[in-house]
Amino acid sequence: MDGRHLKTLEGGTLELWYHLLSEDQNGDRVRRESLHAALLQVGEPQLELVKPIVLGEQDGALEPGDLPGGIGKLTAPRPTVKPTQSGDIVTYTWTGEVTGLTEDSATLNGLSKDKDVHFTLSAAFVAEHIEPNRGKKVTVSYRIWRAATNETSYSNVLEFGVGQAIGSGNLKVMGARFNCHTFGHTGASRVLSAFDATTEQPIEAQWKYATDIEWTTAATWTDTTPQESLQVRSSDKQITLNPANIIGNGHCFVAHRDGGDVIAWGNADYGGKIPPAIIPLKDIVEVSSTYSAYAARRTHGAVVVWGRPYGGGNMGSVVPSDFVRVVGNSAAFAGLKNASQVVAWGYDNGGGTVPTAIAALRDIVRIVVSSNAFAAQRATGQVVAWGDPSRGGNLPTDIALLTDINMILGAQYAFAALRANGRLVAWGRAEFGGNLPAPIASLNDIIELRCNALAFIAKRATGQWVAWGEPSSGGTISPEFAGLTDIVDVSSTASAFAARRANGHVVAWGSPIRGGVVPADIALLNDIVQVAGTQSAFAALRKNGTVVAWGKPDMGGDTSAVEDQLINVQALYASDEAFAALTSDGRVVTWGNPEKGGNSSAVQDQLVGQVSYQVSAVSRGVSV
Template sequence: MSICVDVHLLSGKRAAVEVETDASVESLRRRAQSALVVPSRGRLLSSSGELLDGAQTVTEAKLTSGDVLTLHVNQVQLKAVRNGHSAAFAALLGDGSVVTWGDAYFGGDSSAVRDQLRDVQQIQASSHAFAAILGDGSAVTWGYARFGGDSSAVQDQLRDVQQIQASFGAFAAVLGDGSMVTWGGAISGGDSSAVQDQLRDVQQIQASDQAFAAILGDGSVVTWGLADFGDDSSAVQEQLRDVQQIQASSGAFAAILGDGSVVTWGDADDGGDSSAAQEQLRDVQQIQASRRAFAAILIDGSVVTWGGANHGGDSSVVRDQLRDVQQIQASYAAFAAIRSDGSVVTWGDACCGGHSSVVQDQLQDVQQVQASRRAFAAILGDGGVVSWGDAGHGGDSSAAQEQLHDVQQVQASSYAFAAILGDGSVVTWGSANYGGDSRRVQDQLRDVQQIQASHGAFAAILGDGSVVTWGDADHGGDSRAVQEQLK
């Protein structure tokens, strides 16, 4: 016996789909996807908007002829664990399922929670684990247990989760009532018990390597985690009023207040002490951070820096050039500022792109800048690319210059760059072992929509929702074992 249901896309396109009553809802979804000519997976919703369980039969789902269903198709999303040892990727598919690959220890193997990874809405990553928010507001975690991959101790509390933030080795989840749940490495902020009573009406969370800072509804801030990484804000607590946003370096925080002033705390060498620059920190619009320093753009387009001098905290050499700055990008230990006239000013460690004198004449009409660990790449108005910094990290793109035309966007691993061209193809440069050489998959890199990077590999999402990877296998550069799942 069979029934016929009407399946719609959000665009209004529709198709009548016939299916046997003893067939699975997953089978119905595949037929609907084929009938509607949808290249990637989608979620099948009932007429009341509820997600249909693909494991149920049509009869068990209580579907009948004439029912109107919706196939909700989302673009594939990628998230990557990034650390210096190895890494992994997690792909959130259009139907809400998740596929993982890379180092099993750091989240590349999600088989233990595969049955729970259904109707996933978003994924967050620490340096060693993943956390997924499901449609019902619960959360599922996997990866290195000590660094957030095991949330069993707080699982009963993970209800109505709205957002998740990650430090190096822990997670913090904001619930619908404004309270917070934390787990993972205690030294990374996974234990918030000391401040739990203060964590009410949480609006935003920011994380340094080993600490968290939460902005409450009244504009105050609560911090916790490891000493010397910004966990202790007691010295500035009276100043932390009307906080609008927070930025973090490796071991310090910088908060922009409603009046445009800035309050900092944490390791002084990482930018936790801004006393030398306090008189200048007025009318601050935005703050960018390198590993151990901060750079603030003021309303008049000037820039104020502080923190580790060798990491960009000292911009005195280029101070007179830092005018009409529109945006700033940071590598590990240097900054690059784009001015309103399209020129670029750099400072910080020369080995990390802090000196751009060799390419300064080419840096005209710059639209955006991307950074690897020790190099920068700028997209020009004519679609060309200029790169500088350490050659082993993508600072030398001379070998690829003939191909770098009509560039739309650039993504970076720690050691290489990948550029998407207007025709959907991809050009790569930098360390060959860490994503700078894409020749193995070049023929597959067509109609690329977006690229995500781990520490040493890249993953590209194509127009049909499939995924192509390259780079170091231990960092997620080889997805051949899960390619069938990524279709």
């Protein structure tokens, strides 16, 4: 059958039979009809009426700013098979992900029957029902109530994004979940990217955490809530990413397996061996670390710990229940409880004991670490701090009085905070970032912060970055890099920064022996999608799933021992001296210092197929 005939029937059904013509014994022609075949659906099932037409919608996107005079139009096309009559009522339904449902109707008369029906979308409608859905989805349909028969005909649904089209294709996401629970002052990558796996081209996807209601449309996603599963969809595929599930400390790695339990490798005394009482647990939802210990939070809020007792491996008198978050610095853990109260344990001088005044607060919303101190953000917009005064544990009075703190970040010896007015404040060791240079202190357009152990960098609204702290450790940006406005993510080692650009190239600055100079062959690559850092080396994930590295070879800067295994990689994680790569086919590949997590051969049988980038049917009870 000619394809053009099937195209005409697309969305409908096809019934097939045949007639047999023959002559009977008298020579008369006889027609016999065959049995009818079962109804065939041609293409996807369709409703009776075609989709509505919305002015400005093209290829799944509508830009409100392009509407003539700021006014839109919705058209219900004239039905061709069953024309409308006088008295029929045409009603459209407009549903925005942000704005919800709204409807309007028109009753047809002798002049408007059997014609297209147009609805004007006023400037007020555009402002109230289109613009607020920017970056989200809108669905539009209409129905016709037939006055003569009291029947209703329904249209197919038109779906589009406001401002941006939702991409299509074989969706693939690359990049690690932000590993904010890994000990160290190596700034982990935070940005994930969506691609078409077939063409390797970026696509506009929609993203949201499992507990969110609204979707956000973008080709990349900055991961701010890595303890939650992350949902990503294109127009024809949806996947869910597991929370951060490979966690390193100063001596080893822990993998949070799909079944909800944990497995470890590296130095046994510092967390590289799971205690017998913890091995059977299948309800772990989050793992965090200090330099020498681990803490695991369970579904009901209980916390278990292991590793060096003085480094957080013993909770002492802290009641191990009702936790919602746990974070670790070099020698102590701090936990946020259900009552918005903070508790701590570990090395006393490292923040392991919370001052009485801070322990009495019931409005803590976030805890941030330096090497031996903690800073906590209150619901009031204020900040409190405790721990080693030389590491930021002593908060200056003028900063303590501020009520507009939006973000806090800790390096090894200092903290920096971003205010709601776009200005920065800092405290701690002056030479390592605790004192803002006057030109940076005067800026009021800061939108983002990053750090390594000894320096900070901040992104301006212009897209440019500024730096301060130890100059040789990245606290000074060369003019060549300071002028860049296309940096999409920044990672770090202890004393160097690596910046991934929108064109897929990577640049670095800071200590040359700790990754501050990108080798020439790697600098030429234009397909880098993630960069991770140990204390002294960087590893970069390419769009094709392979990995390159530079920096100290014994701390991960040399991949030669595992190069043939580094294929189909989707995410890179780091400990202090080793890397772990998570692949799309369920493998965990490690390299770097073999005694500190770089050699996982002893536990490979417990890793393969049991630590996944994407949610599976067994991933901690999360349904796909």
